[in-house]
Amino acid sequence: MSLDPVFTPAPERHVLMKALANRSFLIGLVVTGVIALMALVSFFWTPHDITRLQVAARMQGLSPAHPFGTDHMGRDILSMIMIGARNSIAVAIVAVGIGMGLGVPLGTWAAARGGWADEALMRVNDVVFAFPALLTAVMITAIFGPGAVNAIIAIGIFNVPVFARIARAGALSLWPREFILAARASGKGKALITIEHILPNIVSLLLVQGTIQFALGILAEAGLSYLGLGAQPPMPSWGRMLFEAQTRMAVAPHLALFPGLAIVVTVLGLNLLGDGLRDVLDPRLRRER
Amino acid sequence: MTAYLAKRLAVGLATLFVASLVVFSVLEILPGDPARIMLGMNASPEALDALRSQMGLDRPVVLRYLDWLTGMATGDFGRSYTYSSPVVELVAERVAVSLPLAVMALTLSTAIAIPVGIFAAARRGRLSDTLAMGAAQVGVAIPNFWFAMLLVYVFAVGFRLLPAGGFPGWGEGWGGLWQGFKALLLPAVSLALPQAAILARVTRSAMLEVLGEDYIRTARAKGLPRRAVLWRHALRNALIPVLTILGLQFAFLLAGTIIIENVFYLPGLGRLIFQAISQRDLIVVEGVVMLLVASIIVVNLLVDICYAVADPRLRTGR
Numbered sequence: 001m002s003l004d005p006v007f008t009p010a011p012e013r014h015v016l017m018k019a020l021a022n023r024s025f026l027i028g029l030v031v032t033g034v035i036a037l038m039a040l041v042s043f044f045w046t047p048h049d050i051t052r053l054q055v056a057a058r059m060q061g062l063s064p065a066h067p068f069g070t071d072h073m074g075r076d077i078l079s080m081i082m083i084g085a086r087n088s089i090a091v092a093i094v095a096v097g098i099g100m101g102l103g104v105p106l107g108t109w110a111a112a113r114g115g116w117a118d119e120a121l122m123r124v125n126d127v128v129f130a131f132p133a134l135l136t137a138v139m140i141t142a143i144f145g146p147g148a149v150n151a152i153i154a155i156g157i158f159n160v161p162v163f164a165r166i167a168r169a170g171a172l173s174l175w176p177r178e179f180i181l182a183a184r185a186s187g188k189g190k191a192l193i194t195i196e197h198i199l200p201n202i203v204s205l206l207l208v209q210g211t212i213q214f215a216l217g218i219l220a221e222a223g224l225s226y227l228g229l230g231a232q233p234p235m236p237s238w239g240r241m242l243f244e245a246q247t248r249m250a251v252a253p254h255l256a257l258f259p260g261l262a263i264v265v266t267v268l269g270l271n272l273l274g275d276g277l278r279d280v281l282d283p284r285l286r287r288e289r
Numbered sequence: 290m291t292a293y294l295a296k297r298l299a300v301g302l303a304t305l306f307v308a309s310l311v312v313f314s315v316l317e318i319l320p321g322d323p324a325r326i327m328l329g330m331n332a333s334p335e336a337l338d339a340l341r342s343q344m345g346l347d348r349p350v351v352l353r354y355l356d357w358l359t360g361m362a363t364g365d366f367g368r369s370y371t372y373s374s375p376v377v378e379l380v381a382e383r384v385a386v387s388l389p390l391a392v393m394a395l396t397l398s399t400a401i402a403i404p405v406g407i408f409a410a411a412r413r414g415r416l417s418d419t420l421a422m423g424a425a426q427v428g429v430a431i432p433n434f435w436f437a438m439l440l441v442y443v444f445a446v447g448f449r450l451l452p453a454g455g456f457p458g459w460g461e462g463w464g465g466l467w468q469g470f471k472a473l474l475l476p477a478v479s480l481a482l483p484q485a486a487i488l489a490r491v492t493r494s495a496m497l498e499v500l501g502e503d504y505i506r507t508a509r510a511k512g513l514p515r516r517a518v519l520w521r522h523a524l525r526n527a528l529i530p531v532l533t534i535l536g537l538q539f540a541f542l543l544a545g546t547i548i549i550e551n552v553f554y555l556p557g558l559g560r561l562i563f564q565a566i567s568q569r570d571l572i573v574v575e576g577v578v579m580l581l582v583a584s585i586i587v588v589n590l591l592v593d594i595c596y597a598v599a600d601p602r603l604r605t606g607r
Contacts (some may be wrong), residue, residue: 127307131545142566260435267430
């Protein structure tokens with residue numbers, strides 16, 4: 001059974017009420033909100049100053065002063081997780097932005113143009129998908145130098161075909177519809193129709209895919225910085241914290257516990273948010289439950 | 290069916306060819322001269338020139354590309370600059386780790402995910418379904434390298450049951466085989482968990498879709514037991530989306546073990562390529578990447594063949 005992946009927008013109030021009644025959306029929103037707030041707060045306040053190394057206070061367990069303990073240089077783990085959240089969120093958001101910014105125009109263009117343009121885009125997609133994503137991201141960061149910017153590019157590149165494919169599929173299912181026909185009859189060009197009629201109707205698809213890619217981006221960034229290819233010290237990142245914790249796990253397992261939990265909670269929150277969004281925005285795409 | 294497969298094969302070969310162009314040209318424009326890296330910064334210009342001509346780096350780009358391409362077609366991937374042994378030998382050594390690891394992880398995740406997915410679909414909406422899918426939701430969110438660290442902490446540091454890392458090789462006889470298996474067990478489990486979570490969700494939703502069909506009601510109505518309907522009629526028809534994900538996951542496992550190999554210090558393909566990149570051993574990087582791309586294309590082709598086997602309509606269709 002093939003589903004028409006496009007919905008007709010419901011009145012906004014209605015959508016909002018439905019959203020707040022959706023458990024998955026609500027939990028996802030709260031969790032994601034808390035993580036984002038944590039990252040924001042870290043810009044002007046953290047429980048401790050992580051630029052001051054206090055070797056005497058290293059690898060402490062959990063205490064009221066350090067709820068998540070301290071690392072091998074005496075830095076407060078909670079503060080590092082808060083600042084690390086910035087890094088994870090920034091990398092994932094910009095990578096999704098690259099994917100959408102390039103993928104959506106490409107996909108909608110291919111759908112509007114059809115013929116060779118469409119065929120060419122799909123074949124290029126095939127080639128990109130034939131490359132192992134994680135390995136290529138590792139290659140890009142290893143070759144052009146480790147760092148947050150190259151990590152963003154490496155993750156972003158693989159978001160482009162994903163969004164191109166989604167935007168194309170959504171646009172293709174809209175073009176034969178009557179309201180598009182009406183727009184064409186009134187003399188609007190393909191570009192104008194895409195902007196005025198196609199895009200507003202595929203926004204929900206893109207939003208849902210955006211949260212999924214956001215979550216995948218957080219995981220990918222953690223992986224890259226675990227390998228030492230993401231954000232460089234002293235900028236804390238969750239993946240790097242895990243790498244540094246690994247050799248010390250036998251003595252201080254809590255070093256690995258909290259950064260890992262931070263990743264799991266963030267990704268879980270985003271996935272729940274994405275599932276909820278899909279249920280709310282498009283009941284026809286609802287997963288059977 | 291022949292026409293269908295011929296078309297898929299043609300697309301696969303074309304993709305492979307374009308990929309070879311991309312890989313070669315990207316590595317061509319990179320900064321870093323392999324000869325200089327081998328000889329160090331203080332090498333004399335004469336020595337550099339000599340080495341470059343010995344390595345064939347002074348020949349025109351097009352010729353080198355064609356040589357490389359024809360070499361690969363005949364199974365000659367060139368010699369590594371740093372290991373000074375044929376790339377094929379290096380790869381063969383590493384595949385002996387990476388391939389069994391990928392197969393173990395895939396077997397494990399399939400063995401867990403398909404029964405869980407079917408079970409959850411059959412008990413849709415009940416507590417067991419909610420719990421299973423909740424667990425899958427969490428499983429998708431767990432980074433496999435973090436899960437690997439937790440496994441090491443529990444089973445290697447805590448219970449001392451399994452090695453925390455390293456690979457002793459596939460030794461002599463059953464004992465040696467067992468040692469190798471033990472070394473790959475924790476890595477395989479940590480790779481399998483997130484994959485199983487995704488696969489279970491896909492299996493469940495594919496099964497739910499099929500279970501709503503008329504022929505399932507017919508099968509139940511004519512008195513077939515639930516179990517027979519579930520496994521024989523429903524599963525077969527739910528296989529296509531499941532196979533798609535399995536194909537993607539196997540392709541991911543072949544190359545995506547790079548982080549897990551680092552966690553467990555396993556001498557696999559991922560680590561080979563990781564080291565080769567940092568040493569600018571371009572010929573190894575090119576060879577391994579092409580091999581991985583080729584295997585992803587082959588896996589996709591196999592998935593296409595499985596589609597045709599699972600769904601007779603594809604055999605006669607276009």
